[in-house]
Amino acid sequence: MPAGLYRALLTVAGAAVAIVLAVVISSVAISAAGASPLDAFAALFNFGETERQVVNGITTMVNRSVPLFIAGLAVAVGFRMNLFNIGVEGQYRLAAICAAWVGAQFTAPPLIQILVIIVVAAAVGGLYALIPAVMKVTRGVNEVIATIMLNYIAINLAAFLVRGPFTGERAAGQLTTSTPQIPESGWFPNLNWIFEMFGMPAPRGGGLWGFLLVAVLLGVGLWLLLERTRFGFDVKASGLNASAALASGVKPKKMVISAMVLSGAIAGLIGLPEILGDKHSFGSNFTPGLGFLGIAVALLGRNKPGGIAIAALLFGFLDRAQGPLQFADVPPSVITIMQGTIVLLVVIANEVTRRIALRREERRAARHLGANTPVEVTA
Amino acid sequence: GGSGNGGDTSASTASSGGTSSEASKSGLKVGLAFDVGGRGDKSFNDAAYAGLEKAKSELKADIKELSPAADGSNRGELLRQLADAGYNPIIGVGFAYGEDIKKAAEEYPDIQFAVVDSASNAPNVTGLLFAEEQGSYLAGVAAATKAKSGHVGFVGGVENDLIKKFEAGFVAGVKSVKADAKIDVKYLTPDGDFSGFKAPDKGKVAAEKMFQDGAEIVYHAAGDSGLGVFQAAAAAGKKAIGVDSDQRQTVKEADLQSVIMTSMLKRVDVAVFEFVKAFQGGAKGGSNTVYDLKVDGVGLSTTGGEIDDIKDKLDAAKKDIVDGKITVPAKP
Amino acid sequence: MTRVGKYHLALIGAAVLILMLSLVRTLSGQNDITSSGTFSAALLLAVPIGLAGLGGLWAERAGVTNIGLEGMMVLGTWFAGWAGYQWGFMAALVAGLVAGAVGGLLHAVATVSFGVDHIISGVAINLLGPGITRFLSEVLYKEGTGAAARGAGITTSPALSSQAPEVSLPLLSTGPDWLGSLENTHVFLLSDVAGILRGLTHEVNILVILAVLMLPLTFFVLWHTAFGLRLRSAGENPWAAESLGVNVYLIKYVAVVISGAFAGLGGVFLVFVSTKYVEGQTAGRGFIGLAAMIFGNWRPGGLAAGAALFGYADGLQLRSSGAVTSFFLFGALLLVLYVAARLRGMLAPGRPAELAARTAKDYTTLAASAVGAAILVWLWLTVDKLPNEFVFITPHVLTLLVLLVASQRLRMPTADGVRYRRGEQH
């Protein structure tokens, strides 16, 4: 069997075993809660009876996956260089509010309006990530502490902005604070036509977020950038061996800054699917926590765009079942337990299969080079 | 709990009676989506659930209640899942549902919706609003009357507009009694960081400072952080005012019970039940129902009898508000 | 520099700090800057951070990065609440500690036995902690259970059936309360010291004492015992340790389990303060603890300084928004001191002209410092109330500023976060 295929099969087998184990563990928990694991898993896969329910279910899953995917990409860029950007959380929140506000200040043709919003989001995210990067390269401040602190600062800044300078008009009796509405030209067209193409009804209000396309492009672009360009090579080299990278002419400070800023710029886009596709403003019930989930998604996806996509879809798939599980009288926190166990077990399985594969490859290499032949004793 | 509300434990936590999927006798299927924290949070959500339970037992309704994910990202989805499962009416608990209810109401025009703490924004939506500022006004009157020194305090969990309503009413109430009163105000976290409702330690530190500075009574709208306020009051030998439910009953620690002079009640259970009942009677949405002093949707609890001696004064203030002689501001 | 020299330096530093705080308090009239209330709040807020940080310290000194402290802390809070409402505070302490330790054990199994990336395992535990506890609440605290009848809800446990005792220093901080009286005189320096001392000795929870004792204990165990040497060797060069017959796996297991136990203890402390488990009450303290540990250069003393700084700033901001603006004055004072020191250095006689460092950059720094001081004084004079959002972030901004200014050379354990496998040296 070719080594590549063998390794791929082994990885898949490992992941499968891990997921089965995770299922077993959650089943025990579900039984302990006095519910039926079968019902629970039926709920996981049951997207509903009517076509409309199915479409809604799929849309929920994908819509959840899109920001998670982007968050995973943002975190992965840092990880590739051994930079731990915990600050994705703060970066995307600040970027989202600034982009939402800027987007509501003017009206332009849709393409331009959306483009401006995206650029602002990326710029704000990147700039906010620049702070820990500069602190690291000039003063040697550990980026983990800096980004943890900056997360809290970002939450407060966003709260200040949304209640102060960036606040929008509110209907009487409305208690949510939010930025002004983005004009319709800034709404990202949805992808409901995909369902319609298959003769299915369109999903719910916001529909299938069109930002999915941007996310896919971003994933492909990032893959190209990391795997096929000099910059990607420098990132990889810095991550694998910083001193070798330095000796080979890579500027570590420049790399820290560019990787961090790139990570932050991508992070800036995390909030946009929701804002452009659904809410059209940044408000106090903007989805938090995606930055932290992004860490899990990135690691589960092994910091590679393809893997991150799968991990994000898996998380989206599980998160979708929050409602259906409650219909089946199963505590929905089972989902979080499953996510945690899957992350842990999949990496354990990865580790085990990696060792098996390595062993096999060594054996092949040794065979290729010829066996140790006995030599004559000449003394 | 708490993204919507600074509430603590609810007075009316009904004992659970049978499974909620029990066949309905009336054909009435009521769906309810909780705010973050979910059912059993002994708070805002539980108050809503108590109303739902009542609808179940008294109106023979079939009920289903769902809790959102920890980050609240699937609020809209829960409403749709309830709608698709044939529930009508559907209630969203907490102002965070405002936008989602609006969208869902457009998609399901044949279903009646209600949203707690947010105004109606579609023909088939009923807004269930509370005049927290009016109840808080009374709390302010009580505090100012009881505090000899004229020094009182307010601890808010999260600095959002809902909690600011509590502050505004309270301040107005205090000032109405003693124009030169000193009122310390502290919030624990900014809008968007809901940990302020779950930080008894921070509540304790903030209230401690107020008591050390001479405050005699501190009113809290800080969810579970209120526990810290009660502890600080107990340690300082001073008083506190609870919120949402009658906390003198729901807080189980004896030493803390005695510091709770009164609580500002917010009858979410009543609002939910009344809405379901009205729906059964054929009412349609498109309007807001305001639960204010007039309908006793808000008010002060009297357990412990500590404010019985100033009942007249409170009743007078209440009457002035009900009669419209006083308009209580909703913003500080 | 000798050991003694270092201690003296630390003492002098502390003295200067108190002097400056006292000066700022007198100038600004913000008594909260050194009030006993602020310091007792600081202690209250610093302890869970410090305990989490100790957890991080034990794990990372043994070479295992522990980003899962938050999850372990969450486990600690839930089990402390669960055991505490049934059997009292001692049971809460034990249960929280054990729950955290079990979280640590999970981390150890994944990272040590299976060689999983430490960060991934930690992140998984951070997912699992809240997931498991929420699940347990949904099962054990739902309506109709005995716990619910005693006041439990899905987001809270019933109150602890007994409280951990609190102690004060006799005479000085209780009863006649001499320190308290002294503090209330608001005399320069004298009442500041009294306030600080009283804050640290008045009605202190025994768990606080225990936690504070853990710092010197950790220092003693890690730097003065054979076990500690072996533990640190696992974080510096596990292969060397292995070659000398040290059972590195065992050491790492023990260290990470202790790490989890400390994080759990941090959770227990939070429960003691709130007298019950409250969902979400850790609020990221595991991460702050980790930051405090890095801030403290992976040492107990530094960690204590980091936790104290954070706790103090948080306590001050919670107690008095007005006092926070005094930090402007404090900063201005620091800058003035800096400028004075530099000027003195430059003008001191007997220094070779070339080496007295008078490059353009030096002048720019000096000028910037002077202007900064002026701006800060102006801010202090004009700003009487910051928006609350800017008050909330005081501890975070301060931590960043201290890190920026104190250009300390952090040195983490060499093999921290490295996947170690027996027999595979590099």
Next chain:
Amino acid sequence: MSSDTLAAARPAVELEGITKRFPGVVANRDIRITVEPGTVHAIVGENGAGKSTLMKILYGMQRPDEGTIRVNGEAVSFRTPSDAIAVGIGMVHQHFMLADNFTVLENIVLGAEPKKAGRLDFEAARARIRELGGSHGLHVDPDRLVEDLGVGDRQRVEILKVLYRGARILILDEPTAVLVPQEVEELFDNLRRLKADGLTVIFISHKLDEVLSIADAITVIRRGTTVASVNPQDVTARQLAELMVGSELPTPETRESTVTEHVALSVSHLTIEADGHRPLPKGVDLPAYVDKLRSEGRRLLLDDVSFEIHRGEILGIAGVEGNGQSELIEAIMGTRPSLGRVELDGADISAWSTLKRRESGIGYIPEDRHRQGLLLEASLWENRVLGHQTRPPAGPGFWLRRRAAKADTRRIVEEYDVRTPSVETLALALSGGNQQKLIVGREMSGEPTFLIAAHPTRGVDVGAQAAIWDHLRNARAAGLAVLLISADLDELIGLSDTLHVMYRGRLVAKLDPSDVTPQRLGGYMTGAITGAEEK
């Protein structure tokens, strides 16, 4: 072991039929060795012959698949190093096994700590280390941090570690690889003393003359199995080498001079301060400034270093490690700020970035291939690109030209005889020698005008060594200027056209390689001979 008298009668160590298989490799096959007590027993063999594996087995770090071990006549079976330590075996590893951030004392007592009332008894440990140091001539300050020690001191710490545990049988795996002759002599004195005390030493080295001077018995291992046991009196180094490889022994000699008039690299007044770089104050003359720094007692890592290298010249720098060689390289490569001027082909490159320097024709064979030369977890072709990101075959441009890079890597694999299954193989799967050949091939690509070769053959076996020397010589003949830094004095003397000695950051002597002996060179390197610059 208490019974010294018994031990005297029986062999200290008997290895019989030891076989150890790793996935795909038989590292040891039916090894038989008998070590007499109170002797120095040398084991020699090519890279990868299985010496270290065998020693690890004897030290309990790995378990043999077959075979028996007898220590002092008794059969033993070790599960961990502690078992071996318990019967009096100690091992000094090929690569230092020291925690840099620990003190000497901490490193030594680790795992065998003296305790008093539950705490580590530092006083007792200090006393014992001093005593051991005194009785065996191994003096190191117990309270110094290991990271501040030079290699010689580190080696002594390693030996002290072993002695501290009361070992009677010492395993030394390539202890001399990083030592200069004087230090080697000191070490050997120590070993002779230990031997006189009745200790047994098992000694591994690639330096055969050393082996011949110290060993009482020699075992040759080839491809995992014992091929010969010889008496050092009966063999020459050349014969021994032929036993090891079965081929002619190469020499590093450079024949006729190819030095040209054209200056390729010129370095003037290069200076680096120990406590951080500060720019030169305006209007100050550099040599004067350096004098000032010196008079102020500041520590200088590089102290006013100047030299020129011509095309076709190999300039060797001798020196004990830690005397500024690394800093010199860093200054020339631009990875560390420095005072002074570096010119390449007449152009001042002092302000250039590392990348620009590499692009303009500086090649670099780093001293530590794992730290500075390779991405171990990347494929060979990616390692080929490292340092040449902006140049053919992968560059220039934004996109990496993968196919061209792979093709060129195949060329290097062929031309430099890198033994690898494919260019997609990860670098960590190659043995050290093959990794080094890849690096040499890479750095010779793209026609460099100047090459820094730091320890180009360290830890590489004789075959690979000869190949690398050939490549250096050929490039020199083609006009390459080479800065050679090496701890192998034969290599330095044999290859260099000019030889400088570096001591405490300064170039203290310029020697003619054609009439200098390693001993004299060692004298300069250790500061034993001073002044007298030979021109």
